[in-house]
Amino acid sequence: xxxxxxxxxxxxxxxxxxxKAAEACFVSQPTLSVAIKKLEEELExxxxxxxxxxxxxxxxxxxxxxxxxxxxxxxxxxxxxxKRGKDPLTGPLRLGVxxxxxxxxxxxxxxxxxxxxxxxxxxxxxxxxVKLLEQLRLGEIDCAILAEPFPDTNxxxxxxxxxxxxxxxxxxxxxxxxxxxxxEELKRETMLLLGxxxxxxxxxxxxxxxxxxxxxxxxxxxxSFEGSSLETIKHMVAAGMGVTLVPRLSVPSSAxxxxxxxxxxxxxxxxVRYLPFKGEEPTRRVVLAWRRSFTRYEAIAELRxxxxxxxxxxxKRLS
Numbered sequence: 001x002x003x004x005x006x007x008x009x010x011x012x013x014x015x016x017x018x019x020k021a022a023e024a025c026f027v028s029q030p031t032l033s034v035a036i037k038k039l040e041e042e043l044e045x046x047x048x049x050x051x052x053x054x055x056x057x058x059x060x061x062x063x064x065x066x067x068x069x070x071x072x073x074x075x076x077x078x079x080x081x082x083k084r085g086k087d088p089l090t091g092p093l094r095l096g097v098x099x100x101x102x103x104x105x106x107x108x109x110x111x112x113x114x115x116x117x118x119x120x121x122x123x124x125x126x127x128x129x130v131k132l133l134e135q136l137r138l139g140e141i142d143c144a145i146l147a148e149p150f151p152d153t154n155x156x157x158x159x160x161x162x163x164x165x166x167x168x169x170x171x172x173x174x175x176x177x178x179x180x181x182x183x184e185e186l187k188r189e190t191m192l193l194l195g196x197x198x199x200x201x202x203x204x205x206x207x208x209x210x211x212x213x214x215x216x217x218x219x220x221x222x223x224s225f226e227g228s229s230l231e232t233i234k235h236m237v238a239a240g241m242g243v244t245l246v247p248r249l250s251v252p253s254s255a256x257x258x259x260x261x262x263x264x265x266x267x268x269x270x271x272v273r274y275l276p277f278k279g280e281e282p283t284r285r286v287v288l289a290w291r292r293s294f295t296r297y298e299a300i301a302e303l304r305x306x307x308x309x310x311x312x313x314x315x316k317r318l319s
Contacts, residue, residue, distance in 0.1 A: 004077055005039045006068035008032050013065040014138065016055050073139045073293060080295045088298040094120045095303070096125045096132040096144035100200040100230055101286065104249040105145070105310065112306040120299060127198045136291055143290035143300060145307075147199050149233045155289040158300070159318040160268055160307055164248050165203070170240045171271030180278040190242035192233045200230070203284050204245045238272045246274070247284065248314040285318075 011021035012032070020030040020299060040047055047061035057065060106124065113122055125132070132144040134154055145160070167181045175181060175189075194201040233244050251274050265273055288307070290300055308317060 001039060003072065005035050006072055006126060008035050009039065009061075009065055010068050010072065010138070012030065012036065012048060013057050013061070014173070020056065066299060069138060072079065073291075076139060076293060077293060087119070088296045088299075089117050091119075092121050092123045093143070093296070093299050093303060094123045094125070094141040096127060096135060096141040098129055098132065098144075098146055098199060099126055099146070100194070100198060100247060100250070101145055102126045103231070104247070105307070105312075108310040109306060112309045113303070114234060115301050116306055116309070120302065136289065139291070142294055142296070143288060143303065146287055146289055147203070148285045148287055156292050158288045158304060160286045160288055160304070161312060161315040161317050162283045162285050163315045164276070164283045165245045166248060166251055167243060167274055168234055168237045168246050168272050168274055169243045170237055171273045172240060173243070173273070175243070175271040175275065178275060181275040182278050192236055192242040192244040194230065194233065195228060200247065200284070203282070206282070234272060236243045245282075249312065251314075253313065283316075286315075 008021065008025060008027075011024050012018060015021040015024060018033055019029050022032040025032060036047065043064070045060055046058050047064055049056040049058055102124075110122060113120065125135065127135070129150050132141065132146065133150060133155075135141045136144055136155060137153060152252075167175075167186060169175045169181075169189075175185060178185075191204070193204060197297055230246060231251055234246065236242065237244055283300075288300070288304060294300070
């Protein structure tokens with residue numbers, strides 16, 4: 001039994017496909033299949049049930065895969081301990097970021113990390129919250145920038161900042177004449193939402209829960225549209241198709257009041273006006289999460305320092 005064989009079975013269990021698992025492990029499919037067959041023969045049991053359409057993990061196989069992942073994490077920890085003894089800031093840091101944070105934080109963050117710790121390059125992964133949590137658990141990434149809430153997975157958590165939401169409306173819309181907006185005013189509008197899987201979609205529905213019903217029936221498409229990215233939805237707002245909520249860091253500085261041309265960040269013919277909420281503004285808490293077994297504490301601390309060195313306009317920094 002080898003660590004390589006354990007790596008292969010974890011990959012197959014994750015991908016449910018021998019070809020994709022082989023690709024993820026950078027080996028040929030025959031190499032991976034032979035290694036797994038050898039391990040099954042050594043253990044005298046089947047880890048996977050194979051048929052023409054799918055790969056399934058046997059009940060005992062599930063236990064073996066979980067234990068294999070633990071062994072792989074512990075083996076990786078040995079290397080991390082050795083690196084930490086030399087310089088915990090040396091070597092890549094694998095960072096995951098959710099889609100509604102990545103485009104707005106990463107450009108500045110990468111520059112900060114390059115300036116502060118050039119010996120610690122960031123290996124970046126954008127994904128949904130649930131996928132990043134799985135990658136953390138499997139040891140595929142070292143840490144992740146997420147928005148609360150998310151399921152308790154016994155991770156170490158450091159709060160970064162509270163980020164307010166703004167309403168985005170077409171500049172030709174009557175609401176664009178307002179200086180702020182309320183939930184009641186939004187209820188009467190066509191709300192453009194991110195698709196299922198985006199945690200920011202859930203945040204929007206917390207602010208405007210009445211729109212949750214529209215995503216489950218055909219008739220509701222007249223009142224609700226699901227988009228794949230915030231930028232796509234903002235362009236649809238600019239085209240006059242509806243309104244949406246956006247996190248503060250996604251709002252260009254040129255689009256805010258006090259700039260030379262507030263609202264005009266989509267060219268000469270398409271405009272968006274961003275309005276704060278009247279009274280208590282809805283927010284999301286952004287945090288840095290990592291496995292408690294991750295030993296490069298100094299790397300995590302330096303990443304937090306690099307995040308705090310970013311501009312982060314309009315958010316409330318947390319210590």
